[in-house]
Amino acid sequence: MSAQKPEMLWQPSQERIASTRLSGFMDHLKRQYGVEVRDYPALWDWSRASRENVETFWSALWDFCGVVAETRGDRVTADFEKMPGAAFFPDAKLNFAENLLQQQGRGDAIVFWGEDKVKTRLSHDALYQRVSKVAQGLKEQGVEPGDRVAAYLPNMPETMIVMLATASLGAIFSSCSPDFGPQGVLDRFGQIEPKVLFAVDAYYYNGKVRPSAPTVAEVVKQLPSVQKTLLVHYAGDGDPSGIDNAERMDAWEERFPGGPIDFVQMPFNSPLYILFSSGTTGQPKCIVHGAGGTLLQHLKEHQLQTDVRPGDRTFYFTTCGWMMWNWLVSALASRATVLLYDGSPFAPDWRILFRMAQEEGMTQFGTSAKFIDALGNGGAMPGQEFDLSSVRTLMSTGSPLLAEGFDVVYNNIKSDICLSSIAGGTDIVGCFVAGNPIGPVYRGEIQARCLALDVDVYDENGQSVRDQKGELVCRKPFPSMPVKFWNDPDGTRFFNAYFATYENTWHHGDFAEISSVTGGVVIYGRSDATLNPGGVRIGTAEIYRQVEKLPEVAESIVIGQNVGDDQRVVLFVHLNEGYQLTEDLVTRIKQQIKSGASPRHVPAKVLEVPEIPRTRSGKIVELAVRDVVHGNVVKNKEALANPEALKHFEGRDELRD
Numbered sequence: 001m002s003a004q005k006p007e008m009l010w011q012p013s014q015e016r017i018a019s020t021r022l023s024g025f026m027d028h029l030k031r032q033y034g035v036e037v038r039d040y041p042a043l044w045d046w047s048r049a050s051r052e053n054v055e056t057f058w059s060a061l062w063d064f065c066g067v068v069a070e071t072r073g074d075r076v077t078a079d080f081e082k083m084p085g086a087a088f089f090p091d092a093k094l095n096f097a098e099n100l101l102q103q104q105g106r107g108d109a110i111v112f113w114g115e116d117k118v119k120t121r122l123s124h125d126a127l128y129q130r131v132s133k134v135a136q137g138l139k140e141q142g143v144e145p146g147d148r149v150a151a152y153l154p155n156m157p158e159t160m161i162v163m164l165a166t167a168s169l170g171a172i173f174s175s176c177s178p179d180f181g182p183q184g185v186l187d188r189f190g191q192i193e194p195k196v197l198f199a200v201d202a203y204y205y206n207g208k209v210r211p212s213a214p215t216v217a218e219v220v221k222q223l224p225s226v227q228k229t230l231l232v233h234y235a236g237d238g239d240p241s242g243i244d245n246a247e248r249m250d251a252w253e254e255r256f257p258g259g260p261i262d263f264v265q266m267p268f269n270s271p272l273y274i275l276f277s278s279g280t281t282g283q284p285k286c287i288v289h290g291a292g293g294t295l296l297q298h299l300k301e302h303q304l305q306t307d308v309r310p311g312d313r314t315f316y317f318t319t320c321g322w323m324m325w326n327w328l329v330s331a332l333a334s335r336a337t338v339l340l341y342d343g344s345p346f347a348p349d350w351r352i353l354f355r356m357a358q359e360e361g362m363t364q365f366g367t368s369a370k371f372i373d374a375l376g377n378g379g380a381m382p383g384q385e386f387d388l389s390s391v392r393t394l395m396s397t398g399s400p401l402l403a404e405g406f407d408v409v410y411n412n413i414k415s416d417i418c419l420s421s422i423a424g425g426t427d428i429v430g431c432f433v434a435g436n437p438i439g440p441v442y443r444g445e446i447q448a449r450c451l452a453l454d455v456d457v458y459d460e461n462g463q464s465v466r467d468q469k470g471e472l473v474c475r476k477p478f479p480s481m482p483v484k485f486w487n488d489p490d491g492t493r494f495f496n497a498y499f500a501t502y503e504n505t506w507h508h509g510d511f512a513e514i515s516s517v518t519g520g521v522v523i524y525g526r527s528d529a530t531l532n533p534g535g536v537r538i539g540t541a542e543i544y545r546q547v548e549k550l551p552e553v554a555e556s557i558v559i560g561q562n563v564g565d566d567q568r569v570v571l572f573v574h575l576n577e578g579y580q581l582t583e584d585l586v587t588r589i590k591q592q593i594k595s596g597a598s599p600r601h602v603p604a605k606v607l608e609v610p611e612i613p614r615t616r617s618g619k620i621v622e623l624a625v626r627d628v629v630h631g632n633v634v635k636n637k638e639a640l641a642n643p644e645a646l647k648h649f650e651g652r653d654e655l656r657d
């Protein structure tokens, strides 16, 4: 990125700015704390400048969002100068579920679509009662604070109910989507030893029923910690008889009377979730997130970065095996309705999510860069076919949204919309960089660094740089840092994951750049996948951006292959139907990369593959492909949605010379 202003694609009107939660928060800061800032850049700068400001920010956010707690305590931070080690609200006691169950009445708490087959909705009162019953059932089962409850469930209301019931007891919730096979589930739940398992009988994907009960039966046999399994009846026959110690969840739940929930008040940092790293380089890491940190981080991201308002209807396309599920469900705490969708986003075709947006009055539409690319490549024009007037914000994550993806959103979906490309991930159950509802959107740029996060980009010497690629870091503590890794008693794995590179600084592992002109951010890929031909670091997204401009290319994956003491860039392309990788196409691909990026980016080899391997949450796996090309074992193929695709990269003659 040069120090130039990219094209501005959208700017909020003055009325819109005035109506945002963020403007309300800025007023609150002014009235309560005398902090006066004119715009987002000034607010961000103030919010992370010193310990005092960070503390004021989080205190103000707590009040502004109306956090419910038994006690907040006087201290906002302890050991602030230590990373790891710093703590937020060390004297506070609260319950996460209580904060998400504040609304009452017959309005929608959850709306659920299971592809085009199932539509259900649950009111706030009904949700509360179901959570109450399940919490009573879990209590009878002996679940106590700190115990683990696991869910092998689709993205359906029961998953939220189980999570809320677990959290109401101060226990720890962990989930895995039902597309994982037995080994994938055991690699995850085997490490955390849940006491109770909730699992689905079958689910829908791409119009077909996919049975899960046989996997559940196999998993339960190898998970001795599980004392009881509750089978959720969804797309199967609901028969639990083949599973040890299993019962149907609906019948079990009905045995309990419900009524007021006794929310156990827990320390701010008590574990709420265990999330799993993708596990493509070994056993998945079990990342433990705290109740208070998750709550505050999501309140901030929803209300201030995404403008979620009371009465909104918030949607993110996700499974419950991805942290965007945890992110989405917290929207209840901002008094929004949560819209859940389970299945393929193309079932029966690309229209389904836009139909949901129109029929359900969606206000925030969350998706992935890959979905936006697919719409663009397929020439879909959702804005012409659907009334998307309710949708104010469109979010994208999963991989960097390239500049062309911004065009698809504004040309094909909606012109008056805040496009928030967001990035962070499982490690922080949230974002480092995200939207700014009161500022402009520039083509190809993430709008802003998130409030109260001292995000920067460092060069290899640990110096802050602008308009230059480097490592994304965070220089001060923040509430949603993980509490710890499970089974890491001395914290060594935790330290090595984030704090070993720069002293007292979070090293995130994204290769990124901050513009000195707009303050926007571009992410060029994961830093462990960067290419290094001739000693120059190149982010993989720099290459994807060029290659995917060619209509023949459906997708691509690029790696650095070690040859002698150097590295060469090898690009694999998956072509759209009807095309072949002719010499002419290879020349045009190289030409596009050379003119669009630089001669250094041009791959030494361009090879065709019929499929690109990806994780179950849709991320292409450059490191796994790199391993295969170098003849190394891919450690955890269970993490992949299509592990068989790896064989197309193995032993390729073209890569022997």
Ligand SMILES: CC(=O)CC(=O)O
Pocket: 324, 397, 398, 399, 422, 423, 424, 425, 426, 430, 431
């Ligand atoms: C917010 C994110 O960064 C989500 C992801 O891509 O994992």
